Amino acid sequence: MTGVWIFWTVIAIVGLAILIGGAVVYLDGRKQRELEQAEKGELEAATGDEDVVVAPPLSEFDDPEGAGVGVETIERPAEPVVEAETVAVEEPVAPELDRPEAPLSRWARLRRRLSSSNNALARALADLLSVDKIDADVWDDFETTLITSDLGVGPATELTDALRKRLAVDGVADPAEAKEVLTEELLKLVDPSLDRSLNLTPAKEGDPAVVLVVGVNGTGKTTTVGKLARVLVADDKSVVLGAADTFRAAAAEQLATWGERVGVETVRSDVDGADPASVAFDAVAKGVESGADVVIVDTAGRLHTKTGLMDELGKVKRVIEKKAPVTEVLLVLDATTGQNGMTQARIFAEVVDVTGIVLTKLDGSAKGGIVVQVQRELGVPVKLVGLGEGVDDLAPFDPEGFVQGILGE
Template sequence: MDTNSVIYLVIGLMALVLAIIVAALIIRAARKKGSRPDATGISTQSQDMPPVDSAEGTRSSTATGTVTSGSPESASPQMTVPAIPQVQTPESATSRLIRLRARLSKSANPLGKALFTILSKNHLTNSDWEDVEDTLLLADVGADASSRLVDQLKSDVRIQGETEPNTVREMLKTRLLAIVDAGMDRRLCAELSETQVPNDQKPSVIIMVGVNGTGKTTTAGKLARFFVAEGRTVMMAAADTFRAAAADQLETWGNRVGVRVVRSDKDGADPASVAFEAAHTAKEQGSDVLIVDTAGRLQNKANLMQELGKIRRVIEKTAKVDEVLLVLDATTGQNGMAQAKVFADAIGITGIVLTKLDGSARGGIVISVQQELGVPVKLVGLGEGPDDLTVFDPATFVDGILAVN
């Protein structure tokens, strides 16, 4: 064998050895990066795996926006799929109304007890009637309404010649029902049937207003559940960009029932921009309802009017605003009336939502706020549960505030 042949043979052998070494290194690296069996023998990701959310049974990845769904035992190796939130089924409107009626009928009300004590007398003196009026005032019925109610009741008793306590109480119930005004239209536009709302008029836009602390954002979330239970498609807008937790809170409510929330990634962003984007998106996607949560700051009336007015204007470039609902805390009573008037002047309201009505002896706020603002109470919150929001029913309300059992 000549010298050149030897050189070529050595070079060939060295190339073969180098190829084998490189292949071995590649295989080794692949094994390190690959999956390893766990105790059950099912492959799971071994590197940089985010923690398991024990409540949901999902693995989340903020870097990729994807998650591995299910437990490690049931997942395929390295497989990622879109997150599937655990969507709750809200209680139907009919069911919650029945439940909340029962709650009202079983709870004794201080107003009912006080009136029962006074009206149980066989002969009512002028002093007794004054006590009735004072009791109504303490329940936040309002001065004008209380005075008128007592005058009407006294006239009924005198004309009909009735002194029997049960009959007098029934007269009071009838008068209370009349002053609450059972004939008011308390329906929300979004409750109208599909045939009553053409597609080109969707979404039905509801703007939620009220000072912070009244439960406005929570009520927006509960209202979304209410419509989802009725088969409506809902979207929410987090236009309260000044309270850091407001958007997160609204998104939590939305995630529970599969409702999308349009929000800004930056605190303090322009609320009108969020509202405009939400209206455009809801229109584009054909949503039935858009609920817009707004800030409850009250630095001064001019500032509030400017901000809320701008939100309404930009929304109406895309969709009609059907409702502006003022959220009031029933426990604040007459103290909340001044705030209510500010919002009424700022944006114009179509209805009232009274929260915490179950824990208040001041149920008469329903009467006074309707008379002061000239708009009906449409929804009431009667508890802290996610489905403890229902339509306001005048007969149930009057029975509730007169309950003594």
């Protein structure tokens, strides 16, 4: 009897537990549904009429954290489209070009600078006019000073003899008259009858005039080419520059900078040590193609002691003339080099038939007599002179202005 009672007691306990568990599950499910309905109502109130998409719960394989928690995704309202503001792009402004000084005003300025210098020739002439009595010793000293001023022995003797004939041996009665005599005799030596104009007339119509510029390193040759371009631009000439000094890396860049300042194109090679004759030929070809008035070709500074390099310079001239004849060969000389400059001048004249001289650095440290001597030696005129480092300190040579300048007028 006791066993039966225990059996039914266990059955009753199990049944009660099942009822209690079912009630708990029912209540939890009901509570969960109420919570979901509440949340759905809150979302609808917050988003208005927009649809709410509720993603199903992620499985433990889909959830990166393995938690199996669902993620609710809410569509955001589209952001307003903002049109991009149109910005005007300014065109690049071309650099302003230099306005080179006119040749005539250049020479007036350079003459004033020459008259203020204290070169040997100017001192010799001033000393002669300042003495009370001119005797044999004075004339000897005067002639010696002329020679040391790079006038040369022959021209110095000629000037001394001419002055001795025209001036009284006992003294200078009228200093103004004596100065006039000095001016006349010195002007004869400088020789105003020589044609000092640049030959810029092409051999045939359609070709440019071709100016070949030669000289040794250190005379200011490349700078002279750049300054000459400015002189020609001031005369309303269209110019092309040829950078045929291919052995000095900075020469082409330097020349291009000079050209850019006045709107002049420079033909150059991108290869260091390129054939100079080829670059010169291309420059002349460009001049023909563009209808330029003048092509100026800069060449490498040649040492007159190296025959091979001098031969190459002759080659440059020959190659150029396959395209257009060379109308002018300018030899650049440093006025301060004296007799060494004369040696260079003679060698260059033998190679390329120099037609004109450019004297650079003819300032207070130079000896003005080299103007006379170089003309006598080569039989060609000084056509251009430089009296400073300024970009427009190169001007056509004027014999009368030169004589007046060294006499302090």
